[in-house]
Amino acid sequence: MVSPTLPLYPPASLGVIGGGQLGRMFLQAAQRMGYRTGVLAATEESPAAQVAHWTAVGPPGHLPALRAFAGQAEGVTVEFENVSAPALRWLARGKVVRPGWRTVWVSQNRLREKTFLRENGLPHAPWRPVRSAGELAGLVEGLGLPLILKTASSGYDGKGQARVEHADEVEPAWATLGRTPCVAEGWVKFAAEVSVVVARGEDGQAVAYPVGQNRHRRHILDATVMPAAVGPAVAQEAQELALAVAQALGTVGVLTVEFFLTEGGGLLINELAPRPHNSGHLTIEAAVSSQFEQQVRALCGLPLGSPNLVSPAAMVNLLGDLWAGGPPDWRAALAADPGVKLHLYGKRTPAVGRKMGHLTVLDPDPETALARVTDARRRLTGGR
Ligand code: AMP
Numbered sequence: 052m053v054s055p056t057l058p059l060y061p062p063a064s065l066g067v068i069g070g071g072q073l074g075r076m077f078l079q080a081a082q083r084m085g086y087r088t089g090v091l092a093a094t095e096e097s098p099a100a101q102v103a104h105w106t107a108v109g110p111p112g113h114l115p116a117l118r119a120f121a122g123q124a125e126g127v128t129v130e131f132e133n134v135s136a137p138a139l140r141w142l143a144r145g146k147v148v149r150p151g152w153r154t155v156w157v158s159q160n161r162l163r164e165k166t167f168l169r170e171n172g173l174p175h176a177p178w179r180p181v182r183s184a185g186e187l188a189g190l191v192e193g194l195g196l197p198l199i200l201k202t203a204s205s206g207y208d209g210k211g212q213a214r215v216e217h218a219d220e221v222e223p224a225w226a227t228l229g230r231t232p233c234v235a236e237g238w239v240k241f242a243a244e245v246s247v248v249v250a251r252g253e254d255g256q257a258v259a260y261p262v263g264q265n266r267h268r269r270h271i272l273d274a275t276v277m278p279a280a281v282g283p284a285v286a287q288e289a290q291e292l293a294l295a296v297a298q299a300l301g302t303v304g305v306l307t308v309e310f311f312l313t314e315g316g317g318l319l320i321n322e323l324a325p326r327p328h329n330s331g332h333l334t335i336e337a338a339v340s341s342q343f344e345q346q347v348r349a350l351c352g353l354p355l356g357s358p359n360l361v362s363p364a365a366m367v368n369l370l371g372d373l374w375a376g377g378p379p380d381w382r383a384a385l386a387a388d389p390g391v392k393l394h395l396y397g398k399r400t401p402a403v404g405r406k407m408g409h410l411t412v413l414d415p416d417p418e419t420a421l422a423r424v425t426d427a428r429r430r431l432t433g434g435r
Pocket of ligand 1 (some may be wrong): 145176199201210236237239240241267270308321322
C-alpha cells in the first residue's frame with residue numbers, strides 16, 4: 052500500500068469501520084463536505100451502508116472484508132471501539148487511520164482504561180482488577196458496598212455489569228458475568244452525569260464542546276442537555292480534563308469523556324469513547340461544527356471547526372420501545388412544535404432498548420429545550 056499524503060481534500064474517499072448510526076452521521080457530514088464515503092458494515096442494510104457511496108460487507112476483524120474496505124478508502128476512522136488494534140495497525144501502513152490503534156486499544160478494555168487514568172493522574176472512581184477468583188477477596192474491604200462489577204471488554208449501555216449489595220454476592224455476580232476479566236468499581240453517589248466531546252488534530256490543536264448533562268434510563272442514555280447546569284468552574288474543569296485525556300492518549304480525532312459529578316462537586320472520569328458520542332448528537336444543529344464534522348476534519352488533517360454553540364439544546368433518544376404499540380405518530384410530534392428536529396437511523400426492526408433515532412430542540416433556555424423535546428417524544432405515543 053502507498054501512504055496517502057495529508058491533507059485529504061474532497062473528493063478523497065473516507066471509510067468508517069462499523070455500520071451503525073454513528074458511522075451514518077459521520078458519512079453524512081463527510082458527504083456535505085464533498086468527500087466520497089464508504090463503510091465496512093455487517094450488511095448492506097446497516098444504517099451507514101444505506102447512505103454510503105460504497106460498502107464492504109463483513110465483520111470488522113475479517114481479513115477479506117478489511118482488504119476490500121482498504122482497497123477503496125484513503126482515510127479510515129471507526130464508529131465503535133471494539134475494532135481490533137492489529138487490524139488498525141495493518142490499515143495504517145497504507146492509509147490515514149484516525150484515531151490511531153493506541154487510543155482504540157486503551158478505550159476498548161476497562162482494565163487498560165482504568166490503568167491509563169491512574170497512571171496519568173486523571174480522577175476516576177476507586178477500582179480493583181478482577182482477573183481471577185483470588186482477586187475477589189478483599190474487594191468489599193477495599194471498595195465498600197455497594198460495588199459494581201463490569202466486564203473488561205464488550206460492555207456497553209449497562210450490558211456486562213452486575214451490582215453487588217452484599218459481600219456474599221461478589222462471587223455469584225462474577226459468575227453471572229462468565230468469570231471473565233472485570234473491573235470492580237466502588238459505587239459513586241453522583242449528583243449528575245456529564246460528558247465532554249473533544250476533537251484533536253494531528254498538530255495537537257484541540258477543542259472541547261460545552262459540557263453535556265446526561266440522563267440515563269435502564270443504563271441507556273435517555274436525554275442530553277447542553278450546556279450542563281454545572282457552573283463555570285466545574286464546566287472548565289471537565290473540559291480541561293477531557294482535553295488532558297486526549298493529549299495523554301495522543302488521540303487524533305474525536306474523543307468523548309463521560310464523568311460522574313459527585314455530590315461533593317468533584318469530577319470522576321467514568322468512561323472514554325474514542326469517537327463521537329450519543330451525548331454529542333445535538334451538536335449537529337446546536338454547534339457551529341458538529342462532532343461528526345470534527346471527525347472528518349481531524350481525519351483529513353483539516354483545521355478543526357468551532358465547537359461553540361449557536362444555541363443551547365436538548366436531545367432525547369428514540370428507542371425501539373416507542374414502536375411497541377405500532378409506528379410512532381410523527382405528525383403529532385412535529386406539528387406541535389416546528390422547532391423539533393427528527394433524526395432516524397434507517398433501522399427496519401425496532402426492538403426494546405434499540406436506538407432508532409433521536410430528537411433535538413434548540414432553545415435559549417436549556418431546561419425549556421429539554422421540556423420541549425421531551426414533550427415532542429411524548430406526543431409520538433400520545434394516543435396510547
Ligand atoms: P458505564 O457502562 O460504565 O457507563 O455504566 C452505565 C451506567 O451505570 C452509568 O451511566 C451510571 O449511571 C451507572 N454506573 C456505572 N458505574 C457506576 C458507579 N461506579 N457508581 C454509580 N453508578 C454507576
